[in-house]
Amino acid sequence: MRRVMWIEDKSNGIVGPARIGWVEVRNGGKKLVYGERVFFSLRGRGFKANFAERETGTPFWISGCHKDGRDALYNTDVEIDEDALEEYWVNVRGRPQDVTKRRLRVRGKY
Numbered sequence: 001m002r003r004v005m006w007i008e009d010k011s012n013g014i015v016g017p018a019r020i021g022w023v024e025v026r027n028g029g030k031k032l033v034y035g036e037r038v039f040f041s042l043r044g045r046g047f048k049a050n051f052a053e054r055e056t057g058t059p060f061w062i063s064g065c066h067k068d069g070r071d072a073l074y075n076t077d078v079e080i081d082e083d084a085l086e087e088y089w090v091n092v093r094g095r096p097q098d099v100t101k102r103r104l105r106v107r108g109k110y
Contacts, residue, residue: 001025003064004087006071006078007034010049010059015074018106020065020088021081032062048073065092074108 003025008018024033032039032051039051039060049059065071065088072078080088080102089099 004084004092005032005034006061006063006065008061008072008076010061014048015072015076018072018076018078019081020071020078021084022087023062067093069093070107070109072106072108074110076106076108077103078106079103 001024002022004020005023006018006020007023009016021034025031026033030041030043038054039062040054042050042052042059049061051060051062052058053060061073063071082102085099085102089101090096
């Protein structure tokens with residue numbers, strides 16, 4: 001299954017660079033593939049991270065995108081992949097007027 005997801009690098013702390021893009025979900029969500037990068041589930045072993053990159057072990061927070069836009073744990077900037085713009089703005093957020101907006105500041109849940 002393929003879906004648009006929030007992908008945030010947690011290697012330098014609880015807030016890191018984030019992207020929104022198409023992710024292939026495999027093995028019941030235990031394995032995710034984003035471009036050439038493969039991630040495996042930490043199954044509750046990570047601190048503010050739920051996946052790690054297979055090749056480097058780098059921790060990431062990866063989750064589905066929400067209609068209210070509160071996808072991050074903490075406030076951060078995000079860039080949306082070009083091929084995910086329409087899906088994110090039209091089908092996830094319900095804001096087709098923003099379909100060209102690639103960068104934004106996101107309010108976190110905490």
